[in-house]
Amino acid sequence: MAQLTDLARLEYSFIPKSNSEDQYTRLRALLNYPIETSEDCYLIVGAEYNRVILNLEDDYAFDTSLLETINIIDLNIAYTFKTSEKWRLGLKFNPRIASTLTEKLTSDDFFLNGGVFAINDRTKDESANKPYRLILGLTYNSTTGVPFPLPFVSYYRRVNDKWSFSAGVPKSNVKYFFSEKSIVQTFVALDGYFAHLQRPQTLNGKQVDHISLSVAVGGLGYEYCFTKHLVAYMYTGYTFRLNNVLRNENRDEVFKLDDVNAFYLRTGLKFKI
Numbered sequence: 001m002a003q004l005t006d007l008a009r010l011e012y013s014f015i016p017k018s019n020s021e022d023q024y025t026r027l028r029a030l031l032n033y034p035i036e037t038s039e040d041c042y043l044i045v046g047a048e049y050n051r052v053i054l055n056l057e058d059d060y061a062f063d064t065s066l067l068e069t070i071n072i073i074d075l076n077i078a079y080t081f082k083t084s085e086k087w088r089l090g091l092k093f094n095p096r097i098a099s100t101l102t103e104k105l106t107s108d109d110f111f112l113n114g115g116v117f118a119i120n121d122r123t124k125d126e127s128a129n130k131p132y133r134l135i136l137g138l139t140y141n142s143t144t145g146v147p148f149p150l151p152f153v154s155y156y157r158r159v160n161d162k163w164s165f166s167a168g169v170p171k172s173n174v175k176y177f178f179s180e181k182s183i184v185q186t187f188v189a190l191d192g193y194f195a196h197l198q199r200p201q202t203l204n205g206k207q208v209d210h211i212s213l214s215v216a217v218g219g220l221g222y223e224y225c226f227t228k229h230l231v232a233y234m235y236t237g238y239t240f241r242l243n244n245v246l247r248n249e250n251r252d253e254v255f256k257l258d259d260v261n262a263f264y265l266r267t268g269l270k271f272k273i
Contacts (some may be wrong), residue, residue, distance in 0.1 A: 011268030021057035037258040043079040047076040098195035115139035132157040143194035216241035
């Protein structure tokens, strides 16, 4: 839902490979601009850039320099409007380039993502005894290999002055508020990417065309709110599922770069609605 709530974000992620010199680093920048088309109706346009750096220092039977940098560029187009006093509808469309960008762009470098969401947000309702936010939706992501929309559910509730919880995908958490500015949390989350390799290689008689990383991680996080909208954050933990894979044209696994669980760090600064 970052396309609907985050106006700007700068982020750094890091996963070192266990018992190896290999490292995974991701730099992320996001900028969105909301345009009020009418009362409580907004068109949001923006872009997001992820630069994934694979420092592959171990000995591999292929040229690692051809996949050391992955570029993921999203165009964000979203529209949100109220359908009633309690409900809001949100739609987003995200054309994506996900590629090594070592050659000219082709159709294999482009992907389409999007979704539609119904949002019941009572977090700012002073009459609500326990403020909550419920999001129901359908999302489509062409990189998953599933040719139909998938359901999306997220539920947040502020239990009292000190505690809140959020249940859903890709992240669930339980937060403790030292104050409205200083917040600690436990979390579980999913992360990863999928991209096209513009210079295919052959491994074990099979051609490699794509690379993917999928991560499931749990740990602790901390947020500090400089203002109501400006937030610094850091999440640290350990992966309990990690799968970094080279794939062929049909997205079948050809070579596993890593499947050993490791330390996880993500930190950044965001400006949100």
